[in-house]
Amino acid sequence: MTIWAIAEATQEEVKSGELGRRLRHFNYAFVGEYPEAQPVWLNAKDEEGRTIGGLRGYVFLYWLQLDVLWVDEAVRAAGLGSELLAxxxxxxxxxxxxxxxLETFEWQARGFYVKHGYKEFGRIDNHTKGFYLAFMMKSL
Known part of the structure; x- marks a missing residue:
């Protein structure tokens, strides 16, 4: 019988990337070698240098995963979100x-993504306080 102990990972263990490397090598047997996750991070700043928008995502296994797209209310509907996404x-x-x-709550930007060609392929109803979480995708 194997005995193990489970503990919270240390910062050093997290930074080492060991788990990701091990999983990647396991995956290679099925899909061949592929690059590590590659960040796609963009910031938009106004003329005073203040952040007014930004996007955080990464490319992994040939998919762009969009995690955050945010635009300051003062400049919404001016095209900044569309430009960041493009x-x-x-x-x-x-x-x-x-x-x-990507994932987006119904109160966030589902309509924005539909306008940009994303299709909903799933959702979790009543995810948070009666609102659904939509899963969306698009071919690039």
Whole structure:
């Protein structure tokens, strides 16, 4: 019988990337070698240098995963979100991505993503206080 102990990972263990490396090597047997996750991080600043928008995502296994797209209320509907999304998608294609995926709550930006060609492929109803979480994707 194997005996083990489970403990919270140390910062050093997290930074080492060992788990990701081990999983990646396991995956290689199925899909071949692929690059490590590649960040797609963009910031938008106004003329005073204040952050007014930004995007955080990464390309992994040839998909762009969008984690955060935020635009300050003062400049919403001016096209900044569309520009951030277009630049992220272009960067992701350059990094080898063929598709993009994201999650968004119904009170956030589902309509914005539909306008940009994303399709809902699933949802979790009543995820938070009666609101659903939508899963969306798009071919790049």
């Amino acid at each position: 630049q992220a998608e272009a960067r992701a294609k350059h990094l080898g991505a063929h598709s993009a995926k």
